[in-house]
Every structure is written in structure tokens, then in C-alpha cells.
Amino acid sequence: MKLAAWNVNSLKVRLPQLLDFLATRTPDVVCLQETKLIDDAFPIADLEAAGFRVVFAGQRTYNGVALLSRAEPLDVQVGIPGLEDEQKRVISATVDGVRVVCVYCPNGQSLDSDKYAYKLAWFDALSAWLKGELERHPKLAVLGDYNVAPEDRDVHDPEAWQGCVLVSEPEREQFRKLLALGLKDSFRLFEQPEKSFSWWDYRMMRFRRNHGLRIDHILLSEPLAAACTGASIDRDMRTLERPSDHAPVLAEVALDT
DNA sequence: ATGGCGCCACATTGGCGA
Numbered sequence: 001m002k003l004a005a006w007n008v009n010s011l012k013v014r015l016p017q018l019l020d021f022l023a024t025r026t027p028d029v030v031c032l033q034e035t036k037l038i039d040d041a042f043p044i045a046d047l048e049a050a051g052f053r054v055v056f057a058g059q060r061t062y063n064g065v066a067l068l069s070r071a072e073p074l075d076v077q078v079g080i081p082g083l084e085d086e087q088k089r090v091i092s093a094t095v096d097g098v099r100v101v102c103v104y105c106p107n108g109q110s111l112d113s114d115k116y117a118y119k120l121a122w123f124d125a126l127s128a129w130l131k132g133e134l135e136r137h138p139k140l141a142v143l144g145d146y147n148v149a150p151e152d153r154d155v156h157d158p159e160a161w162q163g164c165v166l167v168s169e170p171e172r173e174q175f176r177k178l179l180a181l182g183l184k185d186s187f188r189l190f191e192q193p194e195k196s197f198s199w200w201d202y203r204m205m206r207f208r209r210n211h212g213l214r215i216d217h218i219l220l221s222e223p224l225a226a227a228c229t230g231a232s233i234d235r236d237m238r239t240l241e242r243p244s245d246h247a248p249v250l251a252e253v254a255l256d257t
Numbered sequence: 258a259t260g261g262c263g264c265c266a267c268a269t270t271g272g273c274g275a
Contacts, residue, residue, distance in 0.1 A: 009274080010264055034274085036265070061265050062273075107274060115273095147275070166275060201275065202262035213275080245263080245275075 001096060001253050002027045005143035005216055006237075007104070007199075007246035011035040011066070014244055015043055021237060021248060022050050028070050029095050031102035032056075033145045033246075035064035042066070057088040064088050065102050065144070069095040083125040090126075096255060098224070099137035101130070103144035108165045116165065119147070123174035131181050140221040141253075142183060145246065147215050148175045150185065154214035156195060166215060184225035186218040186251040187233070198233050199246045207238055218251040227253045 004027040008014040011032060022030065030052070035042070037058045047054045047068060057078040058064035065088055067073060073093035080090055089104040103126070106119035134140055148171045152158035161167045179185065187196070197212025206212060220228055231251040238247045 013264075034264095109273080109275085164275095199275070204261060206262095215275080242263090 001029065001098065001255050002250065003029045003031075003100070003141055003143060003218055003253070004234075004248050004250045005031040005033070005102070005145070005218055006248035007033040007145040007216060007244060009034050009036075009244040009246065011037050011043065011064070012041070013242065015046060017237065017240055017243070019046065019050055021234075022047075022052065022068075025234065025248075025250070027250065029098075029100055030068040031100065031143050032066040032068070033064075033102070033104035035066050036061060037064055055091060055093055057091045059086075059088045062087070063104060065091045065104050067091050067093050067100060067102050069093070069100075071096045080125050080129050082129070083122070085122070089122075094137070098139045098141055098253075098255070099133065101133070101140070101142040103142060103146065105144070105146045105148070107147050108171065110165050111163070111168055120170055120174060123171075123177070127174070127177050127181065130178065130183070134182055134221055138221060138223050140183075141218065141224055141251075142178070143218040143249070143251075145216050146175060148172060149213040149215050150175045150217075153194070154197070156197065156211045156213070161213075166213060178219060182222055183219040184222065186220050186225065186228050186231040187214070187249070189225060189228055190231055196233055198249055200238065202245050216246055216249045218249055220251065220253070224253050227255065229254050
């Protein structure tokens with residue numbers, strides 16, 4: 001099973017690139033973030049014609065998540081149970097026996113922002129919920145835009161970014177709390193090139209200079225991590241005309257049959 | 258020192274993302 005996560009920064013704009021991605025990378029499950037579409041505007045027909053089942057939870061202008069799968073998505077759940085949140089950031093489903101959780105974690109804006117406090121509280125709720133999900137679903141994958149660069153090697157210029165949002169110690173602690181539940185960062189299960197990033201600011205030719213951050217992640221429960229055969233970042237999607245500022249991230253797991 | 262790009266909407270500027 002090939003899993004992918006991609007913050008598309010507007011599915012309306014990126015639909016042609018997504019269809020190309022689905023056809024050429026042949027993923028089995030794709031988690032999308034920042035679709036920025038109300039549900040009535042979701043391009044169901046285009047994606048079904050490409051061979052995918054689709055479930056989604058959107059809103060106008062901001063946020064919005066979707067889960068695409070070749071196999072039927074079962075037990076679909078929107079949001080984090082018990083968390084009052086109008087922002088559409090989480091959708092989950094079981095696909096081929098794997099519980100898939102698509103997350104668009106809050107950005108936080110800056111350390112003195114209300115949005116930063118919301119981000120940390122949101123991660124508290126995510127951790128508390130995933131602890132139970134891991135007990136209920138041994139084969140659990142949590143993938144999407146975490147808006148956290150876990151370590152300095154995930155940052156093009158750690159000194160410049162030190163203490164900034166996406167990199168600050170409380171955010172990294174929240175990410176480590178997820179790992180402490182028994183989740184593995186699939187990307188780090190393998191040898192990877194130095195300076196591997198998944199997001200580059202549109203400005204200042206950040207992509208051309210590879211001035212980026214690795215903030216999109218595929219976390220796997222231990223049984224899935226043990227079956228993981230590869231993980232990568234699809235930089236090529238960031239080279240296209242009118243790209244998302246995020247590249248897709250991928251991981252492949254060899255499921256028992 | 259600031260903003261620099263791209264997307265969205267009660268649009269032609271401001272909010273937000275990261």
C-alpha cells in the first residue's frame with residue numbers, strides 16, 4: 001500500500017496536478033490538506049473517474065481535508081472526537097484494514113498569537129485521541145501537514161529559525177509526544193538526502209535555493225513501520241507551473257495478505 | 258527595517274498561510 005499526503009493549497013487550483021500525481025505515482029491512499037473548498041464544490045466526479053473513492057470535510061476559504069483511496073473507505077470520521085472545532089482539519093477512515101488519519105495541524109502564526117495557543121491545545125487533543133486509536137487500530141497511519149519541523153536537520157537554517165513558529169520547542173515537544181505514543185516518522189526509517197524538505201516559501205526563490213522545512217509527515221504505528229519499505233518526498237511536484245508550496249510525501253507499506 | 262508569493266473573498270485590499 002502506497003500512502004501519500006499533500007497540502008495542495010487549494011484543490012480547485014491544484015486539481016490538474018493532483019490528477020497527474022494520481023496517474024503517475026499510483027498511490028493507494030492520498031490525504032489532502034488545505035482543500036479550501038466547501039463540500040458542494042468538491043470534485044467528486046474527476047477523482048472517481050481517476051479510480052478513487054473520496055471522503056472529505058471542507059469549509060470556505062481555509063482548511064479542508066480529504067481522503068482518497070482505491071479501496072472503499074470504512075468507518076469515516078470527521079474531526080477529533082470531543083474537540084469542539086469549526087475548522088476542518090481531520091478526517092479518518094479504514095482502508096484495506098489500515099486506519100488512516102488525515103491531519104492538517106494548525107499553523108500557529110507566531111508564538112504570541114492566540115493561534116499558537118490553539119495549536120498547542122489542538123495537539124493535546126490529537127495526542128489524547130490517538131493514544132486510544134492506537135489501541136483500537138494496531139495498523140494506524142497518521143499523515144498530513146503537521147506544521148512542525150521536528151529537528152534542526154529538518155530546517156534549512158536552524159539558527160535563523162530558532163524559536164520561530166513551526167520550530168519552537170513546545171511544538172517539537174508536541175511532535176515528540178506523538179512519537180512517544182508508539183508512532184514512527186516513516187521518513188526517518190530510511191537513509192535520506194541531507195536537506196530534505198517538504199515546504200518552501202513562495203517568496204525569495206526559496207525552492208530554487210532549497211530553503212525549506214520538513215513539516216509534512218507520515219507517522220506509522222509499529223506494525224506498519226515494521227512493514228514499511230520506503231519513504232520519500234516528491235520534490236518534482238514543486239517544480240511545476242503554479243505549484244503548491246508543499247510537496248507530497250510518500251510511504252509504502254507491505255501489507256500481509 | 259520591511260516585504261518579498263499565492264490563494265481566497267461581501268475583492269481591486271486585507272487576512273492568512275508558513
